[in-house]
Amino acid sequence: MWENALRFLSLQDPNVRYVLFGSILLAGTTGVLGTFAYLRKRSLVGDAVAHAALPGVCLAFLLFQSKEPYILLIGALVAGGLATFCIDAIRRWTFLKEDAAIALVLTVFFGAGIVLLTHIQGSGNASQAGLDKFLFGQAASLMSRDVWILGGLSIVLCAAVYYAFKEFKLVSFDPDFARAIGMPCGLLESFLTALTVAAIAVGLQMVGVVMMAALLITPAAAARQWTENLPKMAILAGGIGAASGGIGAFTSALAPRMPTGPWMVVALTGFFVASLLFAPRRGVLARAWRLFSTRAQVAEENLITTLYRLDEDLGNGTNFWKPSAIVERRSIAMFQLVRILKRLRGYGYVERADSGWRLTPQGSQYAERIVRRHRLWELYLTEELQLPPDKVHRDAEEIEHWISQAQEEELENLLAQPRLDPHARRIPRRRKEHPGSA
Amino acid sequence: MSFTFWILVTACLAGATCGLIGSFLLLRRMVMMGDAISHAVLPGIVVGYLWSHTREPWVMLVGAGVFGLITAWFTELIQRNSRVEPGAALGVVFTFLFAVGVILVSLFAGRIDLDADCVLYGEIAYVPWDLWIVGETSLGPRAVWMLGGSLVINLAVVLFFYKELKVCAFDPEFSESIGISTRRYHYLLMTATSLSTVAAFESVGAILVVAMLVIPAAVAALLTRTLPGLLIGAIAVGCACAVAGYALATWWDSSISGSMAVAGGMFFLAAVLFSPQRGILLRRFQSIAESPDLPAHP
Numbered sequence: 001m002w003e004n005a006l007r008f009l010s011l012q013d014p015n016v017r018y019v020l021f022g023s024i025l026l027a028g029t030t031g032v033l034g035t036f037a038y039l040r041k042r043s044l045v046g047d048a049v050a051h052a053a054l055p056g057v058c059l060a061f062l063l064f065q066s067k068e069p070y071i072l073l074i075g076a077l078v079a080g081g082l083a084t085f086c087i088d089a090i091r092r093w094t095f096l097k098e099d100a101a102i103a104l105v106l107t108v109f110f111g112a113g114i115v116l117l118t119h120i121q122g123s124g125n126a127s128q129a130g131l132d133k134f135l136f137g138q139a140a141s142l143m144s145r146d147v148w149i150l151g152g153l154s155i156v157l158c159a160a161v162y163y164a165f166k167e168f169k170l171v172s173f174d175p176d177f178a179r180a181i182g183m184p185c186g187l188l189e190s191f192l193t194a195l196t197v198a199a200i201a202v203g204l205q206m207v208g209v210v211m212m213a214a215l216l217i218t219p220a221a222a223a224r225q226w227t228e229n230l231p232k233m234a235i236l237a238g239g240i241g242a243a244s245g246g247i248g249a250f251t252s253a254l255a256p257r258m259p260t261g262p263w264m265v266v267a268l269t270g271f272f273v274a275s276l277l278f279a280p281r282r283g284v285l286a287r288a289w290r291l292f293s294t295r296a297q298v299a300e301e302n303l304i305t306t307l308y309r310l311d312e313d314l315g316n317g318t319n320f321w322k323p324s325a326i327v328e329r330r331s332i333a334m335f336q337l338v339r340i341l342k343r344l345r346g347y348g349y350v351e352r353a354d355s356g357w358r359l360t361p362q363g364s365q366y367a368e369r370i371v372r373r374h375r376l377w378e379l380y381l382t383e384e385l386q387l388p389p390d391k392v393h394r395d396a397e398e399i400e401h402w403i404s405q406a407q408e409e410e411l412e413n414l415l416a417q418p419r420l421d422p423h424a425r426r427i428p429r430r431r432k433e434h435p436g437s438a
Numbered sequence: 439m440s441f442t443f444w445i446l447v448t449a450c451l452a453g454a455t456c457g458l459i460g461s462f463l464l465l466r467r468m469v470m471m472g473d474a475i476s477h478a479v480l481p482g483i484v485v486g487y488l489w490s491h492t493r494e495p496w497v498m499l500v501g502a503g504v505f506g507l508i509t510a511w512f513t514e515l516i517q518r519n520s521r522v523e524p525g526a527a528l529g530v531v532f533t534f535l536f537a538v539g540v541i542l543v544s545l546f547a548g549r550i551d552l553d554a555d556c557v558l559y560g561e562i563a564y565v566p567w568d569l570w571i572v573g574e575t576s577l578g579p580r581a582v583w584m585l586g587g588s589l590v591i592n593l594a595v596v597l598f599f600y601k602e603l604k605v606c607a608f609d610p611e612f613s614e615s616i617g618i619s620t621r622r623y624h625y626l627l628m629t630a631t632s633l634s635t636v637a638a639f640e641s642v643g644a645i646l647v648v649a650m651l652v653i654p655a656a657v658a659a660l661l662t663r664t665l666p667g668l669l670i671g672a673i674a675v676g677c678a679c680a681v682a683g684y685a686l687a688t689w690w691d692s693s694i695s696g697s698m699a700v701a702g703g704m705f706f707l708a709a710v711l712f713s714p715q716r717g718i719l720l721r722r723f724q725s726i727a728e729s730p731d732l733p734a735h736p
Contacts, residue, residue, distance in 0.1 A: 044470055093718055096464075099525070100656055103469040104706060107649035111699020114645060115686075118693035210477055214533030220471040221526040224581050259544055265537035272530055284519050436478055 008253040011126050017252060023245035025150040026203045027264060029157055031219035031241025032210075035234045038220035039172040044099070045087060046216035048106040049207045050200050054113025058120060070146070073201050079196035083109050125392060136164030142173040142206060149212045157195055161234065164188070169230050185428040207261030214265040215241060222272040225279035244268040296343075298401050301370050303340050304349060305400075306330045307359050308367035312425075320356040345422055368428035373429075376411045376419035383415060389422035442578050444566040446684060449646075451585035452638045453676020456650035457658075458592050461665075464655040465607035470609065471628070472651035476644040478509040480539025482666050488546060499584075499636055500689065506632025509535060510625065515638040531630045562694045581642070582609040588637040590629050596669070599626065601602035604665055608628045625679060636731035650676055653702035660716050675705060 011017050038045055056079025057072045064071050083105050090101035161168060170178040171188045179185045196216070203212045223237035248264030277284050306329050311319045323337055342359055344350045349363030359367060374396045381392040403411075412418070421427055457473075463469045479502035486501025509531055562581075570580040577583065581691040596603065605613040606623045613620055631651075638647045658671030682705070683698025690697070711719050 038523065038526055041523055041525065043523060043529050047470075047473070047529065090710075094660065095716065096656055096659070097467050099467050099469045100464055100652060103473055103648060103652040104656055104703075106473065107645060107652060107699050108703030108706070109643050109647055111696040111703070114696030115690070115692040115700055118696065119690060122691050209534055213529055214537065217529035217533070219524050221522050223532055225520070257544055259540055262537035262540040262544075265533055269534040276516065276522075282520065312505065313687070342586060353652075393704045 005250075006147050008208060008250055014144075015142075016249075017352075018147050019142060019253070019420050020246065020249040022147045022150055022206060023143045023249040023260060023264060024201065024242045025147065025154050025245070026206060026244035027215050027219070027241035027248075027268075028238045029150065029154040029199050029217040029241075030196075030203065031239070032157060032161065032234050032235035033192070033199060033239075034218075034220035035215040035230075035237045035296050036168060036172050036192055036225065037196065037216060038224060039230075040175075042098075043217045043220070044102050044213070045084065046071070046196065046200065047213035048087060048102045048109070049080040049083050049197055050204060050212040051106045051113075052079050053201055053204055053209075054083075055079050055109055055116055056118035057112055062116065062120065069205075076201035076204065077194075077197055078198060079109065081193065085195070108266070117162050146202060150199075151286035153195070153198055153199075154201065160191065165231070168192070170222055172230070172394070207264065211261035211265050214268060218265070218268040218272050219244070222268070222275040225275040225282045227313065240268065240271045244271060299336075299340055300344055300349075301366075301401055302330060303332075303337070303344065304359065304363055304367040305370050305374070307350065307357070308364060309370055311359065318353075318355065319358045321358065322356040325356070365431060368431070370400050372428045373403040373408055373411075373428065376408065376415065376418070377403065378423070379415055380411055380428070392422065441566050442684070444582065445562055445694065446680060447563060447566045448575075448579065448581050448585060448642065449680030449684065449694075450677040451589055452646065452682045453650050454640050454645060454673045455585060455589040455592050455634045455656060456588075456638060456674035457654035457672035458596060458669060459627070459634050460651035460655035461658065461668050462596075462603055462607055462627055463651060464630065466579075466624075466627070469527055469652045469655075471513075471629055473648045474528050474633060475506040475509050475632055476514075476639050478532040478539075479503075479632075479636060479639075480503045480536055481505055481541075481542055483507075484539055484542040486545070488542075490571035498640070502636040502640075503632050504537060506636060507625075507628060510628035510632075514624075517615075525706050552731065553601055562646065565642070581640075584637040584640075588633050592634060595626065595630055599623065603627070607665075622678045643695045646698055649695075649699035649702050650679070653679060653699070657705050660706075660713045663715065679705060733736060 007013060008016055008020075011020070021139065034043070037046060047418075056077070057297035059074075059077025059079070060071050061067065086105045087098075087101045090096055090104060091098060096104075138171035157374060167178070167183055167188055170183060171185055171192075172381070175185055200212050200216075203215065207288040219237040219241040220233070222240050223233045226236060227233050240430060244264050244267035247267040248260050248262075251263040251267075252260040275283070278286075280286055286417040306326060307321060310321050310325065311328060323341075326337060327334065341350060344363070345357075348360060348367055350357050351360050358381070377399055378389070378392045381387045381395060382389050418427055459629075460469065460472065463472060471595050480501070482505030483498045483503035484501075486498040489501075490497040509528075510533045513528050515522075516531070522530075529567050565579050565581045568580050570577045570583055578617035579597070596635055602618050602623050603626075605616075605618060608618045610620045613623075635651075638650070654672040654675035655668070656674045658668050661669050662668055679698050679702040684694060686692075686701055687694040702724035709717070711717055714720060
């Protein structure tokens with residue numbers, strides 16, 4: 001295994017070089033192309049086009065009686081283009097939806113391909129062997145010519161995306177508007193389709209039909225998790241594709257008869273799962289952490305305001321409160337209460353003595369801010385929305401954590417600097433000397 | 439005669455069972471799920487084979503069925519926990535599972551007598567020879583029993599949960615609001631899809647399964663406006679595809695399942711053009727015929 005790894009990394013063997021560069025170029029190109037398909041919500045069209053290549057290849061073989069790759073490639077291109085056209089036509093002329101159109105075209109084209117293939121095989125044509133390899137893919141059969149085609153394709157793609165970036169962007173996000181301002185939408189879409197079909201036709205020989213669909217879909221879906229910006233997404237998708245291409249080529253070189261395409265797809269899916277979990281804003285973990293920290297903050301703020309209200313209502317001189325007294329006010333499990341209190345002491349909002357817990361000056365300032373917002377909101381609901389005073393507490397209890405400084409000032413101005421809330425409690429004044437502290 | 443007879447019976451059963459389920463998939467816009475499941479079962483078959491060390495069909499059937507459900511479950515998991523586009527989520531899941539299957543096949547190539555093409559592109563022409571033999575008596579082709587069984591189960595499911603499936607297919611929000619869990623019936627439908635797919639593809643090939651899931655339902659949907667019409671029509675069109683495809687295959691000496699898909703494509707084209715209510719040609723004629731009746735411009 002180690003000899004194989006070393007042999008691969010030294011890049012001495014031309015075959016290894018072709019497989020490596022071919023895989024990287026193919027997956028990188030399809031990553032970028034897949035970005036536009038993904039944004040137009042047409043990810044699965046690639047699957048249908050990949051299947052549709054089979055009848056094209058067979059027909060080209062039947063017509064020209066030749067296995068010359070260029071001829072088969074042209075057959076695949078024509079059939080792929082026709083398949084895309086049929087999907088659009090079904091969507092436009094019938095009430096059937098995208099998924100049905102894709103499945104219809106996929107099965108009928110592939111079925112026709114199987115018919116042609118078996119007919120060719122049945123007619124005992126000696127040179128037919130290898131036509132199905134075109135479909136199921138063999139990276140090892142890659143030759144320098146294929147790598148050059150892939151290289152040319154990726155250069156055309158990069159140049160086109162670079163020079164017509166604005167147009168591609170608009171067609172991806174708002175085709176109706178693009179059409180309305182007179183952009184050649186049909187032309188741009190045909191161009192993207194042609195490039196996609198070409199990449200699929202070349203890639204089929206390397207990785208096979210199903211893996212080809214993955215190369216178009218997965219990099220874009222992974223990249224989308226990290227960014228909201230189209231150029232970044234396209235570059236990232238290309239990068240993820242290229243990296244997976246490299247990983248797939250390397251893994252398949254480690255053992256004999258290891259397929260390249262499936263390992264590329266496994267690597268791609270690894271990137272996808274990692275993106276789902278770890279992406280900074282959309283990722284599952286990031287969202288779980290946001291939820292967790294928001295909950296913690298709400299619990300802390302609720303506890304601080306509870307202490308403040310205890311001071312206000314029952315002010316016992318020292319303002320130290322035992323946990324049992326706090327629990328009477330706000331129903332919360334004792335162990336949680338103590339945990340939150342300790343956390344608040346860490347922030348310097350409460351302090352502890354033998355007789356219990358009390359707010360520090362800093363803590364009571366924080367509490368005043370929350371209580372002020374709570375009571376302003378109650379007043380707003382009764383004054384402006386004419387709600388009865390006994391119905392407003394619950395709403396204010398939820399929104400008190402989310403009112404911003406600016407909204408607070410706006411409420412104050414709207415309500416003409418009020419002093420009392422609907423329950424005749426004092427609305428704490430803002431302290432001018434420490435604006436927005438804590 | 440019996441060769442033709444068994445092949446036609448098998449294909450009609452596949453057309454009926456897939457057409458029935460395919461109609462609901464079409465209404466719920468999840469037709470590609472059939473394509474995905476028929477690919478994603480590959481690792482299930484390999485694992486079932488490695489585990490049991492036999493080609494006993496029931497083991498592989500269970501393995502495949504489990505992976506069919508895993509496909510549906512993973513796709514739902516991704517959709518629920520992220521904002522990945524539904525089609526892409528499905529694409530990621532089934533290509534991954536298929537890739538794992540291919541890798542497993544090549545890892546254990548020495549120990550198992552399987553290859554991806556033969557599993558996925560099973561040929562209906564061999565059905566009449568793969569008999570189910572109990573003791574000394576032959577009970578007819580195994581595929582007929584498997585497909586017949588899945589047709590009976592699917593029919594029972596559809597008849598028993600007809601109302602629920604109908605409301606979930608046409609108005610999921612309403613069905614939630616009256617306490618019918620769309621999720622439960624989604625998984626019921628997915629189980630039925632896995633069952634039909636798995637029962638069918640081993641004998642008739644994955645491509646025919648997907649064809650029979652989508653084409654009969656799409657053709658019937660172009661010809662009718664009611665759900666019973668759609669279901670019965672899909673079963674009928676499924677059988678018609680089977681018969682026409684078989685004729686095509688004998689005439690041109692080619693793959694039977696491929697020909698059935700092609701025959702289905704022709705039916706679809708005919709329906710798109712000539713359907714009495716929704717056909718393109720008829721609508722065009724109507725618009726020509728009606729235009730003189732329009733009030734003249736003042």
